[in-house]
Amino acid sequence: MATKLIGERIKRKEDPRLITGTASYVDDIKLPNVHHVAFLRSIYGHAKINKIDVSEARKLPGVVAVLTHDDIKGVLKPMPCVGGVPDMHTPEHYPLSGGKVRFVGEAIAAVVANDRYVARDALDLINVDYEPLPVVVDMEKALEKGAPLLYEEYGENRGFTWKISGGDIDKAFQEADRVVKLRLVNQRVAPIPLETRAVLAQYQDRGVEGELTVWTSTQIPHGIRTSIAGMLNLPEHRVRVIAPEVGGGFGCKVDFYGEEVLIPYLAMKLKVPVKWVEGRRENIQATDHGRDQINYIEAAVKNDGTVVGLRVKVLADMGAYYQLLSPVIPTLTGLMMCGPYKISNVSMEVLGVFTNKMATDAYRGAGRPEATYLLERTMDAIAAELNLDPVEVRMKNFIQPNEFPYKTATGLVYDSGNYQAALQKALDHVGYTKLREEQKKLREQGQYVGIGISSYVEICAFGPSAATATGGWESATVRIEPTGKVTVLTGSSPHGQGQETTFAQIVADGLGLTMEDITVQHGDTAVVQYGIGTFGSRATAVGGTAVYLALQKVKEKATKFAAHMLKVDSKGLVFRDGKIFPENNPEKSVTLTEVALAAYLAKDLPPDTEPGLVATAFYEPKNFTFPFGTHIAVVDIDPETGQIKFRRYVAVDDCGNIINMLTVHGQVHGGIAQGLGQALYEEVVYDENGQLLTGSFMDYCIPKAHHLPKFELDYTVTPTNVNPLGVKGVGEAGTIGSTPAVVNAVIDALAHLGVRNIDMPLKPEKIWKTIKEHAPKKGPIIVA
Amino acid sequence: MKQVIQVTINGKPRQDEVEPRLLLVHYLRDVVGLTGTHIGCETSICGACTVLLNGAAVKSCTILAVQANKGEIVTIEGLATNGKLHPVQEGFWERHGLQCGFCTPGMIMAGVQILQRNPNPTEEQIREGLEGNLCRCTGYQHIVEAIQYAAQKMRT
Numbered sequence: 001m002a003t004k005l006i007g008e009r010i011k012r013k014e015d016p017r018l019i020t021g022t023a024s025y026v027d028d029i030k031l032p033n034v035h036h037v038a039f040l041r042s043i044y045g046h047a048k049i050n051k052i053d054v055s056e057a058r059k060l061p062g063v064v065a066v067l068t069h070d071d072i073k074g075v076l077k078p079m080p081c082v083g084g085v086p087d088m089h090t091p092e093h094y095p096l097s098g099g100k101v102r103f104v105g106e107a108i109a110a111v112v113a114n115d116r117y118v119a120r121d122a123l124d125l126i127n128v129d130y131e132p133l134p135v136v137v138d139m140e141k142a143l144e145k146g147a148p149l150l151y152e153e154y155g156e157n158r159g160f161t162w163k164i165s166g167g168d169i170d171k172a173f174q175e176a177d178r179v180v181k182l183r184l185v186n187q188r189v190a191p192i193p194l195e196t197r198a199v200l201a202q203y204q205d206r207g208v209e210g211e212l213t214v215w216t217s218t219q220i221p222h223g224i225r226t227s228i229a230g231m232l233n234l235p236e237h238r239v240r241v242i243a244p245e246v247g248g249g250f251g252c253k254v255d256f257y258g259e260e261v262l263i264p265y266l267a268m269k270l271k272v273p274v275k276w277v278e279g280r281r282e283n284i285q286a287t288d289h290g291r292d293q294i295n296y297i298e299a300a301v302k303n304d305g306t307v308v309g310l311r312v313k314v315l316a317d318m319g320a321y322y323q324l325l326s327p328v329i330p331t332l333t334g335l336m337m338c339g340p341y342k343i344s345n346v347s348m349e350v351l352g353v354f355t356n357k358m359a360t361d362a363y364r365g366a367g368r369p370e371a372t373y374l375l376e377r378t379m380d381a382i383a384a385e386l387n388l389d390p391v392e393v394r395m396k397n398f399i400q401p402n403e404f405p406y407k408t409a410t411g412l413v414y415d416s417g418n419y420q421a422a423l424q425k426a427l428d429h430v431g432y433t434k435l436r437e438e439q440k441k442l443r444e445q446g447q448y449v450g451i452g453i454s455s456y457v458e459i460c461a462f463g464p465s466a467a468t469a470t471g472g473w474e475s476a477t478v479r480i481e482p483t484g485k486v487t488v489l490t491g492s493s494p495h496g497q498g499q500e501t502t503f504a505q506i507v508a509d510g511l512g513l514t515m516e517d518i519t520v521q522h523g524d525t526a527v528v529q530y531g532i533g534t535f536g537s538r539a540t541a542v543g544g545t546a547v548y549l550a551l552q553k554v555k556e557k558a559t560k561f562a563a564h565m566l567k568v569d570s571k572g573l574v575f576r577d578g579k580i581f582p583e584n585n586p587e588k589s590v591t592l593t594e595v596a597l598a599a600y601l602a603k604d605l606p607p608d609t610e611p612g613l614v615a616t617a618f619y620e621p622k623n624f625t626f627p628f629g630t631h632i633a634v635v636d637i638d639p640e641t642g643q644i645k646f647r648r649y650v651a652v653d654d655c656g657n658i659i660n661m662l663t664v665h666g667q668v669h670g671g672i673a674q675g676l677g678q679a680l681y682e683e684v685v686y687d688e689n690g691q692l693l694t695g696s697f698m699d700y701c702i703p704k705a706h707h708l709p710k711f712e713l714d715y716t717v718t719p720t721n722v723n724p725l726g727v728k729g730v731g732e733a734g735t736i737g738s739t740p741a742v743v744n745a746v747i748d749a750l751a752h753l754g755v756r757n758i759d760m761p762l763k764p765e766k767i768w769k770t771i772k773e774h775a776p777k778k779g780p781i782i783v784a
Numbered sequence: 785m786k787q788v789i790q791v792t793i794n795g796k797p798r799q800d801e802v803e804p805r806l807l808l809v810h811y812l813r814d815v816v817g818l819t820g821t822h823i824g825c826e827t828s829i830c831g832a833c834t835v836l837l838n839g840a841a842v843k844s845c846t847i848l849a850v851q852a853n854k855g856e857i858v859t860i861e862g863l864a865t866n867g868k869l870h871p872v873q874e875g876f877w878e879r880h881g882l883q884c885g886f887c888t889p890g891m892i893m894a895g896v897q898i899l900q901r902n903p904n905p906t907e908e909q910i911r912e913g914l915e916g917n918l919c920r921c922t923g924y925q926h927i928v929e930a931i932q933y934a935a936q937k938m939r940t
Contacts, residue, residue: 015882019888021820021821025819028819192920194887194918194919195884195886496921666926670920696825696829697829704917705912705917710907
């Protein structure tokens with residue numbers, strides 16, 4: 001290859017349409033006679049619905065239908081949950097609820113009108129007779145005897161208990177010199193893609209063999225298609241789902257929502273195109289939330305800092321119902337509870353708990369940020385208790401580089417790693433030893449400086465199908481067109497990550513073409529062969545590998561044609577600068593365009609070769625991948641105001657081989673911003689009546705440009721042998737690494753006051769209070 | 785009662801009858817058909833709907849179309865001239881200032897305004913200048929670099 005594209009900073013192919021306003025998100029698609037849907041949503045956290053009167057709303061000019069639960073009962077099936085665990089209570093829920101509502105924002109009626117303003121007007125004309133019921137929003141209270149029950153029939157608010165263990169945990173605690181305990185709250189946050197959810201559906205009814213087309217803002221178009229077909233009893237081949245431009249997902253669009261079946265149902269029933277675009281208020285009420293765990297941690301440690309055992313009880317807030325994957329999310333916390341450490345004896349018990357809140361489900365990292373948070377906070381607590389340096393505790397417990405593949409006590413096999421190298425590189429960047437000395441000096445002068453370290457390993461590239469709820473493979477087609485240009489179809493469904501560019505890099509390098517010669521298509525079930533989608537940092541490691549494998553197949557065929565045309569042996573032919581030639585005789589060449597044309601004209605086929613130049617591959621990964629790294633935050637705290645200021649933010653990540661340095665930087669930046677957002681700013685708050693207090697951007701704070709420091713990024717490269725590209729995935733790394741780094745830095749800044757924990761978000765008010773409360777007395781302070 | 789408004793959008797004059805309650809952003813998107821301007825929050829915080837109205841960056845989700853009467857509006861679609869990208873657009877492409885692209889039109893319009901007011905802003909001034917725009921993908925660092933790129937380009 002003349003120029004190698006893999007590994008370079010390549011400008012994105014996606015961008016021209018996005019920077020000129022010509023891209024099409026769902027709401028940008030205009031169909032004639034489209035009707036608009038508005039939802040009436042519960043204003044109570046828990047209530048019986050005695051009656052819904054929609055008669056006035058139906059009379060409003062422009063309104064064509066108003067539906068409630070009674071209209072879909074027996075017609076639509078309950079919404080599925082595929083991420084279940086054994087022996088769980090599984091409540092039924094529907095696109096429109098009837099009888100009882102269990103959280104603020106639960107949809108109870110849908111208005112369809114010929115104008116979006118009229119649809120909203122009609123909501124005001126619906127009368128609902130609610131009978132409020134006692135509410136429970138706090139998980140610990142929900143588990144108490146006598147707590148209000150979301151489901152009387154279960155007799156408890158516990159949805160399930162899930163356990164994992166390895167080694168001999170009791171023995172570990174007997175042999176420990178001491179036990180370090182922590183209770184951590186990993187608060188509920190909202191994913192907040194800038195584009196809210198949106199669904200548009202059109203049914204072309206021809207009397208027979210009607211066709212349904214659904215545009216939805218999703219990360220999993222094929223799964224949505226199968227689900228819609230099942231829910232509406234339609235043959236799957238007559239359902240087409242398109243994820244057009246998708247304005248961010250972060251996990252909350254790896255779901256199958258009630259609106260995604262109700263809007264198509266309405267389009268079929270009313271025989272007009274129907275559109276629904278979620279408002280931001282609805283989005284914070286009724287789109288998946290993330291995290292929301294309480295961790296009770298006990299670490300069995302030796303006096304030298306060695307962790308011999310880790311026992312954790314987790315309360316995981318499910319909200320009022322399970323969405324598609326809700327129960328399985330906290331099990332990932334359990335699987336990853338060893339982190340980068342050699343902890344041989346572990347046990348975790350997860351209790352899924354129902355409360356009067358929106359469901360939790362996947363949010364960037366999905367269970368793994370919680371694992372890293374609890375581990376990295378525990379490592380610092382151990383260091384503080386034993387008066388050791390946090391670096392020393394980590395180095396002492398890390399898995400050694402020569403121990404890979406490494407089997408953890410939870411049964412995972414880590415592919416490759418060098419955790420020491422990433423930590424050391426990050427320490428070198430901040431000048432750790434000097435920084436500690438400076439911190440000591442500044443402390444004596446009354447200045448509060450904190451250094452927070454977070455070393456993580458994450459589980460990515462979901463994943464082997466046996467261990468993934470919906471199948472963990474991915475598909476790709478590489479099609480060389482008759483003119484030698486190339487179309488790639490991928491089952492991954494990117495929504496900002498830039499795979500149109502990175503996959504084009506892989507193919508352009510392989511065929512000796514330029515970026516302009518390649519187009520990558522995705523997200524349309526009528527265009528792309530069945531695929532799984534984009535989540536769990538899997539697009540490049542799994543989807544990219546499928547592209548790579550399809551590429552090898554099509555190259556093999558193109559090589560046959562070239563050898564036939566050049567009358568040479570096919571061995572030793574190379575693809576470079578648009579040509580194919582024997583490596584030792586570049587003068588004797590044929591262009592890829594000539595080869596492609598010959599393959600399609602098919603006048604002179606090589607023996608036993610079919611016409612055409614297309615290959616498809618389905619790649620089933622043999623393992624997950626395990627990216628890792630260390631993030632270090634250095635902060636100053638103003639004791640007078642509790643304000644936090646960043647001195648440095650250094651991230652050293654290892655995602656294996658890097659395809660595009662520019663987009664990897666972008667993924668890490670964005671990930672850090674979200675993880676830092678959780679550490680300092682973000683929290684979904686319900687009051688004791690189940691009212692959502694953070695229902696708009698006035699109250700739910702996602703970081704703005706001036707809230708964030710300049711991130712300093714570096715990498716180590718430890719390729720994986722799980723896939724031929726050696727790539728591990730990087731979509732969630734920043735979110736996972738950053739949150740504990742920031743919290744550890746703040747706690748470290750206040751450590752000399754005896755502060756051992758403050759629960760997130762670390763708002764200035766909370767920090768200020770901690771400082772003030774502590775000033776006159778000594779001893780550890782815990783502020784929840 | 786519908787009202788007649790006359791506006792110039794991206795250099796082209798037009799006249800429409802609109803409901804008094806119609807938001808400017810819905811007018812642009814649904815009546816004029818310029819869907820590059822997005823809606824991200826409806827409370828004028830996220831800035832995805834930012835357009836230039838008489839030279840000032842405004843949130844078109846909290847302005848009524850009738851308030852824009854007699855006004856001159858520039859949207860993302862009107863920023864490139866003769867097929868040539870505006871330096872801020874170019875900066876976003878060069879510096880990877882976008883991922884999902886949903887906030888991008890508003891971000892670019894805000895970037896244009898920042899540089900109109902201060903052709904040589906510091907990093908801190910750019911971050912402050914983006915106070916009215918939210919991005920959930922990029923962590924803003926590449927957006928800041930994109931605007932710095934444009935500033936450099938527009939100065940030379």
